[in-house]
Structure formats: C-alpha cells, structure tokens
Amino acid sequence: MNENNNNNEQNEELDINHLMQIRRDKLKELQDSGKDPFEITKYDRTSTAGEIKANYENFEEKDVRIAGRIIAKRIMGKASFCTIQDCDEKIQSYVSINDLGEESYKAFKTWDIGDIIGISGFVFKTRTEEISVHAKEVVLLSKSLRPLPEKFHGLKDADLRYRQRYVDLIMNPEVKQTFITRSKIISEIRRILDDKGYLEVETPVLNTISGGATAKPFITHHNSLNLQMYLRIATELNLKRLIVGGYDKVYEIGRIFRNEGMDIRHNPEFTTIEFYAAYEDYHYMMDITEEIFTKCATKVLGTTKITYQGQDIDLTPNWKRISMIDSVKEACGVDFNKIETDEEAVKLAKERGIEIPDKTKETRGDVIALFFDEYVEKTLIQPTFIYDYPVEISPLAKRSPKDNRLTERFELFIGGREYGNAFSELNDPIDQYERFKKQVEARDAGDEEAGMMDEDFVQALEYGMPPTGGIGIGIDRLVMLLTDSASIRDVLLFPTMKPLN
Numbered sequence: 001m002n003e004n005n006n007n008n009e010q011n012e013e014l015d016i017n018h019l020m021q022i023r024r025d026k027l028k029e030l031q032d033s034g035k036d037p038f039e040i041t042k043y044d045r046t047s048t049a050g051e052i053k054a055n056y057e058n059f060e061e062k063d064v065r066i067a068g069r070i071i072a073k074r075i076m077g078k079a080s081f082c083t084i085q086d087c088d089e090k091i092q093s094y095v096s097i098n099d100l101g102e103e104s105y106k107a108f109k110t111w112d113i114g115d116i117i118g119i120s121g122f123v124f125k126t127r128t129e130e131i132s133v134h135a136k137e138v139v140l141l142s143k144s145l146r147p148l149p150e151k152f153h154g155l156k157d158a159d160l161r162y163r164q165r166y167v168d169l170i171m172n173p174e175v176k177q178t179f180i181t182r183s184k185i186i187s188e189i190r191r192i193l194d195d196k197g198y199l200e201v202e203t204p205v206l207n208t209i210s211g212g213a214t215a216k217p218f219i220t221h222h223n224s225l226n227l228q229m230y231l232r233i234a235t236e237l238n239l240k241r242l243i244v245g246g247y248d249k250v251y252e253i254g255r256i257f258r259n260e261g262m263d264i265r266h267n268p269e270f271t272t273i274e275f276y277a278a279y280e281d282y283h284y285m286m287d288i289t290e291e292i293f294t295k296c297a298t299k300v301l302g303t304t305k306i307t308y309q310g311q312d313i314d315l316t317p318n319w320k321r322i323s324m325i326d327s328v329k330e331a332c333g334v335d336f337n338k339i340e341t342d343e344e345a346v347k348l349a350k351e352r353g354i355e356i357p358d359k360t361k362e363t364r365g366d367v368i369a370l371f372f373d374e375y376v377e378k379t380l381i382q383p384t385f386i387y388d389y390p391v392e393i394s395p396l397a398k399r400s401p402k403d404n405r406l407t408e409r410f411e412l413f414i415g416g417r418e419y420g421n422a423f424s425e426l427n428d429p430i431d432q433y434e435r436f437k438k439q440v441e442a443r444d445a446g447d448e449e450a451g452m453m454d455e456d457f458v459q460a461l462e463y464g465m466p467p468t469g470g471i472g473i474g475i476d477r478l479v480m481l482l483t484d485s486a487s488i489r490d491v492l493l494f495p496t497m498k499p500l501n
Helices: 002-032 049-054 102-110 158-163 165-171 173-195 236-245 282-301 324-332 342-351 364-375 429-444 455-462 475-483
Strands: 063-076 079-085 090-096 116-125 131-142 219-222 227-231 249-257 269-278 305-308 311-314 320-323 384-390 403-414 417-424 468-474
Touching (some): 049 063, 049 090, 063 090, 090 102, 090 116, 102 131, 173 475, 236 249, 236 269, 236 455, 236 468, 269 475, 282 403, 282 475, 320 324, 324 384, 342 364, 429 455, 468 475
Parallel strands (some): 320 384
Antiparallel strands (some): 063 116, 079 090, 219 227, 249 269, 305 311
16 A cells, blocks of 8 residues: 555656646746746736626726736637636636737647736626636736646645645635634734724844743844843733833734644744733733624624634623632532642642642642643633632732732633633732742753743832733634634644654
C-alpha cells in the first residue's frame, strides 16, 4: 500500500514538473516575441465581479474593465467562455475571434488556468441568465508558472492548506470569507471602544522583563545592548503604566508570544485585545465584554444565536454570572466556603483523585482552581462569567473586600473554553511587590511560567494608580467562535508550522 502511494506521489510530481515546464516554455515564447506579461506594471479596473453581480441593473450593457485569475475555460472553436475570480467574486466572460481578432484570440486560447488577465467589454446576460462580460479586449497580466490543484477539486489537505495559504485562498472561497469576517470583528471592537472614549496605543513587543501573565516566554538577544530580552507574553503592565500616567481609557490590539505547546486552541503567536478603564471595576468589564461579543455577532452574523461545532449557543445579553466557589459547589457538591485551611483542601483533593502538580501549589486557592478545572470548565457551554478567583492564581488582581483570600477577577467561558480574563486591577504597590516575590520564588523553584519581579511597575504604582478595571480577550478564539472554526489555524492566515525539511 505504501509503495503504491509513493508511486502515485512520484507520478504526480512528474506530471507537475512537466506542466510547469510547458508553462515556462510558453512564457519564454511570449518574452521572445516582446510580450512579457511581467513587464506590465498597471491595469486600470473600473469594477469588480462582486459589484457587477450585485448591481446588474446599473451595469447592463455598460462598458467595464475587470481583472482576475482564470479559474475555468471552455474553448469552442471561434468563441469561448472563461471564468475569472477577483477579490470578491467569480464572473464569466464571453470571448470570440470576431471581437478580439485572430491573433489575440489565438493567444488567449494558449493561456492557462491560474493566469491573471484583464478584460475590457460590456456586461450582459447569457441565454441561461448568467451575468457575464462580453470581451472586446483581453490582456495577459501575469503568467502562472505552477498549476493550481484543480484536478483534486481544490486544496483539501489541512496541513498543506496552512503551509500554502495563498493557494488555499484561491481554491477555497469560504476561507477568504473567514478572514474578511475576522477583519470585520476587529473593526467592530475598535468602533465600540473608540465610541466609548478609549485611546488605542502601542506598547513594546521586546521587553527586558517577562510579565503580565503566567506563561513561558520566547527569549532573544539584543546585540547592541548585549542584553537578553523577552517577546511579550501580555500587554498588561505597560497599559497600566499609561493609566498611572493619566490616560483614563486605553486599549491595544496586538500580537502576543508564548513559548508553549501547540494544539487546536494554541499557537505560539496570537492576537489579543487588552483594555483598561480608570475608576471602573470587574463588574463594568463584564458588561462591556458582553456588549462586545453580542455586537460582533450581530455585525457579522446578524444574530446572537449561533452554532459552534454542533453546539447551539445563545449570546443574547444577560449572561450567567457565578463565583468560582459556587460553580464548584453546583457541579460537584463541594463547598469551599466551609474549608478553611490548606491541609483540609489538599486532603479533599487526594480523596477525589485530583493530582496537585507540585508542592508549591498545595494551597486552598490552588485546590479550588483544580476542582474548577476538573468539574466545571467543560460544562460551561452557554456564556458564563466565573468570578472571584483565589489570590494564589491571580497575582495582578485586587483582593476582594468580602474575602481577602479571593480576588476581583473573572474569566469568560463559552463552549467549555475560556475567552477573556479580567480584574479589578491591583493598585496597592506593597501588595503587588509581595505577589511578585511569590512569583519569583515559584520561578526559582523551577516554574518557567511564573512571572518576574518588575520593580519599575511597582514604582509606577507607588506614584498612584486609580481604581481600574482591565481585561484581555483572545481575538483568535472570538473569530473561531463566530466563524464556526474548529482550529485556531483556521483563523490565522499564517499559523506556525514545523518546516517540512
């Protein structure tokens, strides 16, 4: 079986090489005759296929100039049909020897699927009512030297699609639509925040300290400064420095880098939005997060009732809000309000068969989080805010005034996945310093994801930061949700891939 597969692949490669040579020979012939398509620098288009099809009444019998890639041809003696695909649609063109002349028509017949051409003519409907362009002139604008995977009815192999996204976009129109939708979602988020008076800012990707989240960083070296640097794992600390500096509302949409595992939900680089508002808390952040998700869904889908991977999800406002401790009690009957000590919590975890990853995490707060992971997270299909997280797993969140073992932090879950992480931000520099110290201790004990001491950030807090609410939302996961995409690679134009060789 493997031998047959290898033979098929070798024959396929020989076929492709043969076809590529034919196309190169055609190009050389064009170049030798002074008709090199690669010397053309500009083509003035008047319309796109999508515009013509959407407004046929305005275009009927009107002259147009369109351009795109040939994706189909039917040669019928002295007249032919070809279909081109441009940025937004496909459209058919009628091409005849009577309109083009013998020499131009003969040249047209030699052009290949994949070639990019310009067509000048008028718009009409065929006898089968198909909107088309009657060509008066055709121009070869770029020669395709490699055949499209037409005989395989498109590019279907997922790995190859991600590696050759340019071919994927040509062959699979729904993929192109996914990334148009992604752009609309990001634009809608910007519009919402801009209308509320937020200022969009940019902060450094390269930092001398890795902080703002619990994650393993990428490490690089700055030659001029002879300095080890880290690609950012979050934008949080720099954005909060801006709140200290006097901006009341800031946000940043940008790339984040984490040197961790890869799966259908994780890529080493991904896009987030973080935004912060002075004089607000985590309840405000719940409200605005709900607004962003519902407005984005309405913008791109026209509804707040969606289906994601076979699950019906209702994004209509008034989402469920429940504390982490109450959610655990609801799911498995364990009430951590009645468990006061670390020892009691650890004993309960062992009784339930829940493994604690290391000795430094044998605390009541860590055990609560482990129970949540085991019993609750996967059950949260409808949008749910889980709030009041233990302080042990929330080094940057403000303590709850009701219980100083907890913090004013929430995460948003939909379809059993986390979509956003928010705090009433910690603005006590003394408390922040002590929490950084605990992170350093964990790092020294071997936890590569633990944060570092950021003395400059502590110093910033010492100047005074107002009560502030902040959140980070994964843009890629939001796009996955609203495009019903199973993998993060489906919503990244160029996902990280291991080289073939």
